[in-house]
């Protein structure tokens with residue numbers, strides 16, 4: 001019986017990872033609403049706390065040498081927006097997320113860290129950012145592109161709201177090439193993580209969807225190509241977390257004001 005349920009969960013998660021458009025958006029919104037209260041704890045457990053260092057690195061890279069406002073798209077509980085707000089040169093950071101539940105968790109975190117005055121957490125859709133062209137010195141997105149109903153549209157929006165000379169930075173789980181590492185990580189992603197998700201977040205489906213969504217996501221090289229085609233220069237990436245995560249970046253082409 002338990003085994004049947006497990007098989008059903010995992011095949012449901014596989015199907016859901018293949019969704020596109022409005023259906024995917026509904027599925028993802030429902031999933032993150034369910035797990036929002038345990039989201040931070042699960043990140044700490046799944047990455048043994050390493051996601052905090054990756055987010056610090058991402059914010060440092062995004063803001064490096066720039067001054068002005070910054071935006072973190074699909075901010076969840078706000079970690080990256082808060083990291084951006086701490087960077088020298090960043091005068092204000094915006095953290096935007098589709099889900100009011102996530103926004104309110106992010107606001108509480110900003111308040112408890114004494115950063116409410118330098119960060120604005122707000123609801124909004126990454127596919128249609130409520131900001132004029134060139135509003136920000138830099139834009140980041142962490143572990144969210146995979147969940148977007150339209151990855152290209154989400155990236156185009158980030159590029160649009162960054163000013164020429166500004167930077168777009170993406171931190172995301174990345175499909176691994178077949179080999180020893182991917183063989184070693186397969187049971188962790190497809191067995192251990194869904195099990196922890198079931199026990200800690202009470203949601204096996206959500207954490208079975210996670211590895212499936214990685215399998216269906218763009219390989220690092222293809223994501224870099226997409227960023228270049230969307231008008232970024234000096235696009236590059238580096239791998240983190242034993243190759244499970246990729247940090248991409250690029251500079252928006254055009255005349256800075």
Ligand SMILES: C[S@@+](CC[C@H](N)C(=O)[O-])C[C@H]1O[C@@H](n2cnc3c(N)ncnc32)[C@H](O)[C@@H]1O
Pocket residue numbers: 025028029032073074075076077078079080096097098099102124125126127141142143144147148149
């Ligand atoms: C895996 S969480 C990442 C949260 C955070 N960036 C982090 O690194 O911990 C994905 C987030 O994307 C948000 N999201 C999904 N679709 C979105 C959309 N269309 N616009 C804005 N946020 C969205 C979800 O609500 C969720 O908080």
